[in-house]
Amino acid sequence: MAGEMQKWVLMATAQTPTNIAVIKYWGKRNEDLILAINDSISVTLDPAHLCTTTTVAVSPTFDQDRMWLNGKEISLLGGRYQNCLREIRSRATDLEDEKQGIKITKREWEKLHVHIASHNNFPTAAGLASSAAGFACLVFSLAKLMNVKEDQGALSAIARQGSGSACRSLYGGFVKWVMGKEENGSDSIAVQLADEKHWDDLVIVIAVVSSRQKETSSTSGMRDTVETSMLIQHRAKEVVPKRIVQMEDAIKKHDFAAFADLTCADSNQFHAVCLDTYPPIFYMNDTSHKIISCVEKWNRSAGTPQVAYTFDAGPNAVLIARNRKTAAELLQRLLFHFPPNSDTDLNSYVIGDKSILQDAGVQDMKDVEALPPPPEIKDKVPSQKCKGDVSYFICTRPGRGPVLLSDESQALLNPATGLPK
Amino acid sequence: MAGEMQKWVLMATAQTPTNIAVIKYWGKRNEDLILAINDSISVTLDPAHLCTTTTVAVSPTFDQDRMWLNGKEISLLGGRYQNCLREIRSRATDLEDEKQGIKITKREWEKLHVHIASHNNFPTAAGLASSAAGFACLVFSLAKLMNVKEDQGALSAIARQGSGSACRSLYGGFVKWVMGKEENGSDSIAVQLADEKHWDDLVIVIAVVSSRQKETSSTSGMRDTVETSMLIQHRAKEVVPKRIVQMEDAIKKHDFAAFADLTCADSNQFHAVCLDTYPPIFYMNDTSHKIISCVEKWNRSAGTPQVAYTFDAGPNAVLIARNRKTAAELLQRLLFHFPPNSDTDLNSYVIGDKSILQDAGVQDMKDVEALPPPPEIKDKVPSQKCKGDVSYFICTRPGRGPVLLSDESQALLNPATGLPK
Structure with a gap:
């Protein structure tokens, strides 16, 4: 200079x-x-x-x-x-x-x-x-x-x-x-x-869940949990260290059953310590619970986990399917239980990797309406579908880390002024 | 014989x-x-x-x-x-x-x-x-x-x-x-x-919450928790014994603040270990959460607990008010947030000790509709009331133990045949 x-x-x-x-x-x-x-x-x-x-x-x-x-x-x-x-x-x-x-x-x-x-x-x-x-x-x-x-x-x-x-x-x-x-x-x-690339079978479907509740920020939520929960220290000191070892092993061996069990149990325990916080913190809502039920029923009837679920500090479900085939079956189940509102376009209801939607054989709203109930609930099909409870789904997968973009056209600042384009 | x-x-x-x-x-x-x-x-x-x-x-x-x-x-x-x-x-x-x-x-x-x-x-x-x-x-x-x-x-x-x-x-x-x-x-x-008679100020309002979900029986639920929760033993051995001592003391001294804090925290922890069960058990639903929020906001704004909440193996809220005056204020808040469906008669919507309803100054549906928002939420009145989310309320209080009924007219069996009347 x-x-x-x-x-x-x-x-x-x-x-x-x-x-x-x-x-x-x-x-x-x-x-x-x-x-x-x-x-x-x-x-x-x-x-x-x-x-x-x-x-x-x-x-x-x-x-x-x-x-x-x-x-x-x-x-x-x-x-x-x-x-x-x-x-x-x-x-x-x-x-x-x-x-x-x-x-x-x-x-x-x-x-x-x-x-x-x-x-x-x-x-x-x-x-x-x-x-x-x-x-x-x-x-x-x-x-x-x-x-x-x-x-x-x-x-x-x-x-x-x-x-x-x-x-x-x-x-x-x-x-x-x-x-x-x-x-x-x-x-x-x-x-x-x-x-x-280590485990590229996995497919991830995120259900963005509609919510009217304002959520507790994770910063203040975890502070309250540490200050008031009688269970959080036991979780941190006794439970998580063992799960970390088991999870590393499951990832190393591509052991989806162990991966799914640990993922689901740890998500549930995180929400459990939120509930044990005073005042209690609720991040999951009835829609989140329904998604868990849907996955649990399927996993149980399949005899081995097909899909893992995990929820962060909000009601959205992150669902990890063991492979593409399972992901397509998952999307069928999700669209059966949570069809879009009638004024919603399917193209904006399932976003991200749309090839999963193709694998699921769903091309338009008629296909959604024609979806049969999943076999594990065929004796007790819910009387009501949960239209509008999910805002949209994102299909994705495990991905790469940070990259530098050398193409200047992708820059968000004007190279002459340094101000937003 | x-x-x-x-x-x-x-x-x-x-x-x-x-x-x-x-x-x-x-x-x-x-x-x-x-x-x-x-x-x-x-x-x-x-x-x-x-x-x-x-x-x-x-x-x-x-x-x-x-x-x-x-x-x-x-x-x-x-x-x-x-x-x-x-x-x-x-x-x-x-x-x-x-x-x-x-x-x-x-x-x-x-x-x-x-x-x-x-x-x-x-x-x-x-x-x-x-x-x-x-x-x-x-x-x-x-x-x-x-x-x-x-x-x-x-x-x-x-x-x-x-x-x-x-x-x-x-x-x-x-x-x-x-x-x-x-x-x-x-x-x-x-x-x-x-x-x-020891603590006869207390008034209890039960919100019977509408639910379409079939609930896990407490027998199988607690078995699953003992078998799968990583937190339940810590709760049983480390947390509850201390709370029992504190609760006995709170009851002995009519210390409502301690009674309420312990009651709410222990209800939350029970539901936390249900969530930590695998598969997770959800007894509370969005309506239960809303009732907790309503009570927590009030308690916080009052500076000291006015009402305790506790939930058993289902979505119903049991609310314990520190005295009759608080109970009437509680009922006003509950009816403000959870008015009956338009086809429901107020007389069948609030049952039990109806004098609490009188204390609340609510005699008919017009009074319910005229209820002002509680002061603690006056800056953020919810856009939507939760009509129909509660089936009915029961007003009651701590009561006596078992009694023998000597009046034969109250018997449920025919004294001549021994068969139901």
């Missing part, structure tokens, strides 16, 4: 996946550093269907740090953003961009302001862990921009300070967040257990 | 209350004897509003044991009925009824068959612990008929073998079921902590 004011803007754009925990993170031992009271394990979701794209830029012309989320400017004053920005800046290294003729030294990074534009390819308010993908993408893209040389593990520890579960979005496939022991959180990082 | 066949019928009629646990019983350590894995504490409900009436009869003309429940003959072959009948018969003593000129010796009781007619003054299917009142009444009335000399504690241990919670219905007021230590269950009995 020369002494005189220059007009250049240096940018980096990255895409980062969201993830769904199969062994849940719930409860912090340190609120500021975001250190968990137990390990957790997640599956990274295919960014083709659920991801955050973030462009970060620096320029000597920027006079403050600014951020836009889904086109709207938001404040960066919160401690979580400040922690991430500070940690990344402190690790910036000398950079030379020959094409643009820009040189930035380690010391100069401290004085340069950043512009950040972030966009989710899914509804932010739908309770689909947008903060995990968002903070992971912020940290990853800033690290690339600022020539940070640390490995993904170190970056995950920074993303963790933005949102705990964000650390797991630094990798694709199957990821463990190791809670760590250090006071300063340096060993509380994500590690990849296996990449997304 | 003379040698020759005689035509006499000897009868006894009793009335026994139901009860609501405030520290919950969930989980058996012995399925046959019905021995619990933790102590529990309940409040006996006023039999004027919720009770079972049972008439038992013996006659040399009866050729088998028979029972009618709410007018319909049911089988007595189940182990639980057989256990209660056997235990009571073995404790029968010599009886002389001078009025009718009947003498029955201890040995003769063994050969005499019984007729039993039982009736609940509330809907059996509504999930209002009818089995507790039912078995308590069966055991109590048979004990009176057969001149059993044992005390209420010993009778409670017999009723326990019919239905665990039945043992607590042998006393009025506030009752503890001591889990006991003996293998044979002889020390697993109910004891009265305080009678119903």
Whole structure:
């Protein structure tokens, strides 16, 4: 960077996946550093269907740090953003961009302001862990921009300070967040257990459940649980450590039965400790319960698990099918029980990987109406279908970790002004 | 009893209350004897509003044991009925009824068959612990008929073998079921902590919640919990013992704040271990959750608990108000959020002690419609009221234990034939 004011803007754009925990993170031992009271394990979701794209830029012309989320400017004053920005800046290294003729030294990074534009390819308010993908993408893209040389593990520890579960979005496939022991959180990082190709049979269907209730934020919810639940410490100290070992083993061996049993039981236990919180926290609603019943009946009649379910801090169901065939059968069951409202287009009711819908033999609303009751309930078909209880379904699969997008057309900031396009 | 066949019928009629646990019983350590894995504490409900009436009869003309429940003959072959009948018969003593000129010796009781007619003054299917009142009444009335000399504690241990919670219905007021230590269950009995006059400020409002879901029976539910929940043993061994001590103290001191906090937290924890069961058990539904929210908001805004809530193995809410004034305010809130369907008569929508309705200033549907939103939600009045989500409300209070009804007109069996009237 020369002494005189220059007009250049240096940018980096990255895409980062969201993830769904199969062994849940719930409860912090340190609120500021975001250190968990137990390990957790997640599956990274295919960014083709659920991801955050973030462009970060620096320029000597920027006079403050600014951020836009889904086109709207938001404040960066919160401690979580400040922690991430500070940690990344402190690790910036000398950079030379020959094409643009820009040189930035380690010391100069401290004085340069950043512009950040972030966009989710899914509804932010739908309770689909947008903060995990968002903070992971912020940290990853800033690290690339600022020539940070640390490995993904170190970056995950920074993303963790933005949102705990964000650390797991630094990798694709199957990821463990190791809670760590250090006071300063340096060993509380994500590690990849296996990449997304390791177990590519799995298909994931997310039911976005309609809800009128305002949900408790996970930050305040887990704080209340740690303060008031008489069961959470037993869960964190006695139950989860064993499940982590078993889950790692199930993933390693592609043991779907063990994977499903552990996933479902741990989701249920997470919601159990929420209920044991005072005042109690309810994230699942009657629709969530019906989806669980539907899956449980099927799994029982099949003799071995076909589908696992897991629910985060909201009523949405994340359903993991053992393979494509099972996923198509799952979608048939879901559409039988939860058909779209009559004014809803099937094309917008099942989104993501639509080939699953084809496998299910469902092309239009007539096919939905013609779906037979699943064999496991044929003697007691419900008198009423639950129209409108699900907003839409997203079909996806385990996916890759963060990537840098080199195509400048995908950037969210204007390369000339550094402002949102 | 003379040698020759005689035509006499000897009868006894009793009335026994139901009860609501405030520290919950969930989980058996012995399925046959019905021995619990933790102590529990309940409040006996006023039999004027919720009770079972049972008439038992013996006659040399009866050729088998028979029972009618709410007018319909049911089988007595189940182990639980057989256990209660056997235990009571073995404790029968010599009886002389001078009025009718009947003498029955201890040995003769063994050969005499019984007729039993039982009736609940509330809907059996509504999930209002009818089995507790039912078995308590069966055991109590048979004990009176057969001149059993044992005390209420010993009778409670017999009723326990019919239905665990039945043992607590042998006393009025506030009752503890001591889990006991003996293998044979002889020390697993109910004891009265305080009678119903000890704390007669309390008013109880039961919301009978509409539900289309078939519920898991508590017998199979608690078996599944003991077999699969990773939290239930911690609850039984570490959490409940402390709560029992605190609850006894709260009752002794009329400490409503402590009573309410313990009652709500223990109800929530019971439902938490149900959720931690595999497959998970859901007893509460969205309406139950809404009732909890309504109470929690009020309690928080009041600064100290006004109402406690507790839910058994179903969606019905049992709400315990600190006094009559609070109960009237509670009923106003409940009717505001959960007005009756337009075709429902207010008189059949709020039953039991209707003076609470008068205190609430509600005389007809116009008064219900005119109810203002409670102050604690005045800034965010829900857009939609939950019409039809509650079937009806029962207003009641803590009540007395079992009583013998000497008025023969209240008997459910015909004194001449020993058959249902």
